[in-house]
Structures are given as structure tokens and as C-alpha cells.
Amino acid sequence: MKVLIPPIKCQGIKSKLVKWIDETRQWDNKGVWIEPFMGSGVVGFNLKPRKALFCDTNPHLISFYQGINSGAITPIVVREFLESEGAQLAKHGADYYYQVRKRFNTEKSPLDFLFLNRACFNGLIRFNRKGGFNVPFGHKPERFSKAYVTKIANQVEWVAKRASLSDWTFLHQDFRTTLSCATGNDLIYCDPPYAGRHTDYFNTWKAAHEKLLYQNLKTTKAQFILSTWHSNEHRENPAILKLWSEFNVITREHFYHVGAKESNRKPMLEALVTNFEPAAPTSRKNTGELDSYAADTLQLRFIRQNQQSTDSQKNFPPEERE
Numbered sequence: 001m002k003v004l005i006p007p008i009k010c011q012g013i014k015s016k017l018v019k020w021i022d023e024t025r026q027w028d029n030k031g032v033w034i035e036p037f038m039g040s041g042v043v044g045f046n047l048k049p050r051k052a053l054f055c056d057t058n059p060h061l062i063s064f065y066q067g068i069n070s071g072a073i074t075p076i077v078v079r080e081f082l083e084s085e086g087a088q089l090a091k092h093g094a095d096y097y098y099q100v101r102k103r104f105n106t107e108k109s110p111l112d113f114l115f116l117n118r119a120c121f122n123g124l125i126r127f128n129r130k131g132g133f134n135v136p137f138g139h140k141p142e143r144f145s146k147a148y149v150t151k152i153a154n155q156v157e158w159v160a161k162r163a164s165l166s167d168w169t170f171l172h173q174d175f176r177t178t179l180s181c182a183t184g185n186d187l188i189y190c191d192p193p194y195a196g197r198h199t200d201y202f203n204t205w206k207a208a209h210e211k212l213l214y215q216n217l218k219t220t221k222a223q224f225i226l227s228t229w230h231s232n233e234h235r236e237n238p239a240i241l242k243l244w245s246e247f248n249v250i251t252r253e254h255f256y257h258v259g260a261k262e263s264n265r266k267p268m269l270e271a272l273v274t275n276f277e278p279a280a281p282t283s284r285k286n287t288g289e290l291d292s293y294a295a296d297t298l299q300l301r302f303i304r305q306n307q308q309s310t311d312s313q314k315n316f317p318p319e320e321r322e
């Protein structure tokens with residue numbers, strides 16, 4: 001499966017997990033694919049559900065995709081916009097970036113949001129307490145080369161085509177509202193922010209939010225797959241033991257880089273939590289990512305051994321410090 005990247009990128013984009021999620025799901029595509037934390041949308045867009053509900057609390061992501069769905073944002077519109085804004089950026093550099101940022105914070109145009117997402121520092125999406133986008137310039141005035149603009153226009157074309165061939169809805173709403181729509185035929189894919197790590201205007205996630213998510217998913221009639229982290233070299237995710245271990249937990253090891261040095265390659269165990277028996281993995285090619293199904297078994301045993309002691313803790317963890 002070739003995984004395509006959508007036009008708007010975000011922190012925690014799960015492009016590397018799409019194939020694993022695809023292999024894990026056991027779903028007949030008869031109901032609705034529900035994604036309460038759509039972010040970039042990379043998972044659902046690549047798995048092509050017939051009918052889907054993509055939601056997020058970030059209104060700018062949602063209005064961008066509503067624009068694609070309505071036909072207001074097309075590959076031609078995006079190309080023309082990025083060509084002209086890119087030329088201004090090349091001419092005036094950082095000053096122009098900050099001019100667009102100011103304009104976006106007043107007018108909230110989804111095209112400006114796309115421009116900022118591709119011109120800002122590291123493609124971050126971050127808002128201040130008043131809801132203003134506050135990521136600094138990425139220091140690349142020549143960013144919008146012809147090839148780069150074509151690449152983004154092609155990404156828009158890909159999503160627009162898939163959306164037009166399917167029945168996809170994009171809504172700006174909290175995960176609780178989204179989950180309340182789920183029925184027994186649906187598959188929910190949840191990828192909440194990591195607790196304690198994110199705090200901004202549209203994206204705050206604490207242990208109390210994770211607990212609410214757990215309560216909602218525990219009672220849903222739909223199938224669900226939750227993405228979360230299991231452990232890294234320093235610590236384990238406490239929510240796995242406290243909340244998620246009553247479901248199926250499968251893990252896979254990934255490596256990420258801190259800085260440019262090869263010696264700074266750090267392991268991270270990603271987890272998928274499901275309320276159904278996950279499909280057995282298919283071929284295990286050496287992709288540079290170390291699969292860890294042997295480790296899974298050990299970890300699950302560890303989790304289940306500890307479960308008795310944590311059942312009494314189901315009164316939930318204390319709030320994490322911000």
C-alpha cells in the first residue's frame with residue numbers, strides 16, 4: 001500500500017501506521033468510518049471508507065476540508081493561490097509570512113491556513129490562548145517552488161477526488177459529540193493527543209480527557225481502534241495499564257530521531273487498542289521498523305498480571321500536571 005500525504009500536515013501524523021491499522025481492522029465497510037480526531041486525515045483518506053465522518057476541534061482543519069467538499073477549494077484555486085503568495089514570500093521573506101499570519105488571525109481563510117502550515121516552522125499547528133496561530137516562520141522564503149506547489153495541488157486533487165466518490169462529512173466538534181453518533185455497524189478510529197504533551201487553544205489533552213474517552217469507548221456499540229503510545233526508553237504510558245488493558249492491546253516498535261545524528265535514534269513502542277480481536281498480521285517485511293509481536297505477548301502478560309491490582313484503581317488517575 002502506497003500511503004499518500006494529505007495537503008495539511010499536523011503533529012502526530014500517523015502516515016507510518018496506516019498499513020498496520022489497515023491490517024488490524026476487521027470491518028466490512030458497511031457502516032460509517034468515524035474519526036473523532038482527524039488531524040491531517042491521513043488514516044481515513046488512505047483507507048477509503050465508503051461513508052465517513054471526520055471531526056476535530058480545530059475549526060481551520062475542518063473548514064479547509066469542507067471547502068474541498070463544497071468545491072470552493074480545488075487544485076486550481078490552491079495552485080493559483082500558492083503561486084501568488086509564494087512569489088510574495090520569496091520577495092519579502094519573513095515580513096510577508098507574518099503579514100499572512102496576521103491576516104489569517106483576523107479573516108480565518110482556509111487557504112491562508114494551508115499557506116501557513118507549509119511555510120511555518122516545522123509544519124507545526126499551534127494556537128495561543130486567544131485562538132491566534134502563533135508558529136514562527138520556517139525560514140524558507142523560496143519554499144513555494146513550482147514543484148512544491150504542484151505537489152500540494154496534487155494532494156488536494158487526491159483528497160477532492162476521493163471525497164467526491166464517497167460520502168464523507170467533515171464537522172467541527174468535540175470527540176464526545178462525534179462518538180455519540182456511532183452505531184453497531186461503524187468503525188471508530190481514535191487518535192487523541194498524547195496526555196500532558198499538548199496544550200493550546202484547540203488541542204488540550206489531560207488524563208481527565210483520556211478517562212472520558214475510555215468511558216465513551218467502553219460503552220460504544222461500534223468497533224474501535226485507538227492509537228496511543230505504549231512506552232519509550234524512559235517510561236510507560238500509565239493509561240495503558242489504568243484504562244486500556246481491558247481491551248486488546250497490540251504494539252509495534254518505531255524509531256524516531258532526536259536531531260540529525262544516527263546515534264540519537266530512539267525507540268518508541270506504539271500501541272493499537274481494539275475492542276475486537278485484531279486481524280493476524282500478514283507479511284513481515286523488513287521495512288526498517290522493528291515489529292515486536294514477541295514483545296507484545298510479554299507485555300500483555302505483564303499488563304494482565306497487573307490488571308487485578310489496577311481494577312481497584314478504576315477510580316481513575318489523578319489529573320496530570322500541565
Ligand SMILES: C[S@@+](CC[C@H](N)C(=O)[O-])C[C@H]1O[C@@H](n2cnc3c(N)ncnc32)[C@H](O)[C@@H]1O
Nearest residue numbers: 012013014037039040041056057174175191203
Ligand atoms: C494526534 S492528532 C491526530 C492525528 C491524525 N490521526 C493524523 O494522522 O494526522 C490529534 C487531533 O485531535 C484534535 N483534538 C484535540 N482535542 C480534541 C477534542 N476534545 N475533540 C476532538 N478533537 C480534538 C487536535 O486538534 C488534533 O488535530
